[in-house]
Amino acid sequence: MTKKSGALPLVLTTVLSIGACIAVLIAGWSPVLGLDLQGGVSVVLEPRTEDDSTITKESLEQTRAIIQKRVDKVGVAEPEISIQGNNIVVELPGAKDQRQVLDQVGRTAELRFRPVLAPPVSTEVPEGAEDDIAELRAKLNIPEGVTAEQIYNETLGLGQNAGATDGIVAEGDSQIIVDDSTTGSTPTSAPAGDATGEGTGGGQKAPLQTTAAPTTAAPADAADPATTTIPEVPTNQYGVDISSEDFGKLYQLEAAVNADVNQPVTAPEDDKADQPVTLLSAPDADGVQYKYSLGPTLVTGKSIEDATASLYNGQWVVLPTFRAGAQGIDLFNQAASLCYSGAETCPGVLGAQGALAVVLDGEVLSAPTINAPSFGRSDINISGDFDQEEAKILADALKFGSLPLTLDPQTVQTVSATLGEGALRSGIIAGLIGLAVVVVYMIAYYRLLGLITIGALVVTGSVLWAVVGVLGEQQGLALTLAGIVGIVVSVGVSLDSSIVYFENLKEDVAAGKNFRRAVEESFSQAWGTIVKADVSQLIGAVILYFLSTGAVRGFAFYLALSTLIDLLLAYVFIRPATLLAVRSRLGDSPSRFGVPVPPTVDQVKGGVLS
Structure with a gap:
């Protein structure tokens, strides 16, 4: 052998x-x-709370993720952001300006609830948009010279330029779907008005809704939805149902084709709580982002006490708990009442009820539709087509918002x-x-x-x-x-x-x-x-x-x-x-x-x- x-x-x-x-x-x-080989700036940040309470591991990780996103937006090549003990170390190879780095990574992130003023649309123009627009307009019998935006504004009684979406662009088969199954009945064994659909924007797989949590009876401190008259979807002279899937798609496609590419997203330094803004959503599973036109902040994360992600009836949901009192659930219910009634400050977005966008550090995490005028502080359920990771990300963001961290630079070193x-x-x-x-x-x-x-x-x-x-x-x-x-x-x-x-x-x-x-x-x-x-x-x-x-x-x-x-x-x-x-x-x-x-x-x- x-x-x-x-x-x-x-x-x-x-x-x-x-x-x-x-x-x-x-x-x-x-x-x-x-x-240490190409030079740059290294910063050691010490997070602290306003009341000097103990900082949780989850809060540290959320802060690290926020800093990572800030750095990614700036375009620094191969940054390293790590948690070392109770500090966060940021190393930015190639960076030179210490002050600029501190401005980018050191500002406090705040969780805000902002009303959605117009339907969100994706940031990329879809291929074949013109043909799809012609097909949808014919299907909906929309006269020549009339845009989907005009029909939308007329239906909701808005001015010609109200809620304008110049610069908002759509991509692919993204849809705006408004759940019309909400009846206002008191939930018993399942969240009211479960929504189905996909491609709704904001990085979500399905339209999100804020609903009363499943209980056997209506919450004692919440208004009974069964006794509240739900506004009907308004009509228009063209007989077009703006809550339909086809109209939502047409709206986004026309916004894409007619977009003003020079309209910028609101810069971080201009993102003021009391001012309207245009912000991007977190990327969805396909990496697509959506632009949101949002109104001034109605509620901040300070009103939240806790939040958890939970599996309910085979569906992942997020259950936030608000603080009691005027600066907690009462403040949220004021916003919920405005959005539920479709008030001017929180208009219905392709439907009767308005939506509140959950915004963290200038990024829209979700935009749930409000389907009740008030809630108990622990009886709120944010549902949608979440998977476990998405639900946890949203819950962690809400939890982080309840305990905002201030970042104090301990050492700043330039190599x-x-x-x-x-x-x-x-x-x-x-x-x-x-x-x-x-x-x-x-x-x-x-x-x-x-x-x-x-x-x-x-x-x-x-x-x-x-x-x-x-x-x-x-x-x-x-x-x-x-x-x-x-x-x-x-x-x-x-x-x-x-x-x-x-x-x-x-x-x-x-x-x-x-x-x-x-x-x-x-x-x-x-x-x-x-x-x-x-x-x-x-x-x-x-x-x-x-x-x-x-x-x-x-x-x-x-x-x-x-x-x-x-x-x-x-x-x-x-x-x-x-x-x-x-x-x-x-x-x-x-x-x-x-x-x-x-x-x-x-x-x-x-x-x-x-």
């Missing part, structure tokens, strides 16, 4: 490793440099680009010097085995470059000075694996074993030691990663990554490369591999010299 030469795994490993590196280079992906370049240059020079010393030592001591080790380092470098390039491009992984140190240290780890193997080989040959047979047997013995050593290194790196923060985590991550690569290549590169070399004609002389031959053993024939 012929022995395997090891050529196939060796060739595959080499081709795949170097090919992956070349592919990453062609794609233009390269390791993303961290703050110049020149200093970063110097650190990078020094790190590269140190690495190259160390690598050169290693190459000279390995070749001088192990000769051809040393060359195999150098080849393994080249393959390791190719794999590492490809992995770091992909992670930097796809996940925003940054290479820091500490990471470079981890990689340099990992070179020693790779050498350890080779040396353990080669020393086992030399010992076996010295004990009288045939050189070619000893190559395979020695690796089997050395493999257990290599695995134990690398696993020990991995355990240390993992513990260090999870128990540390900042630069130390970067060191631990790259050390662990390099150790994993070494463990893999020891088996699929060093082993087959050594087998292939020794079983060739080069193996006739073990001394070429730095392996001394005992004078009493014929290494080629395996016989004892006479």
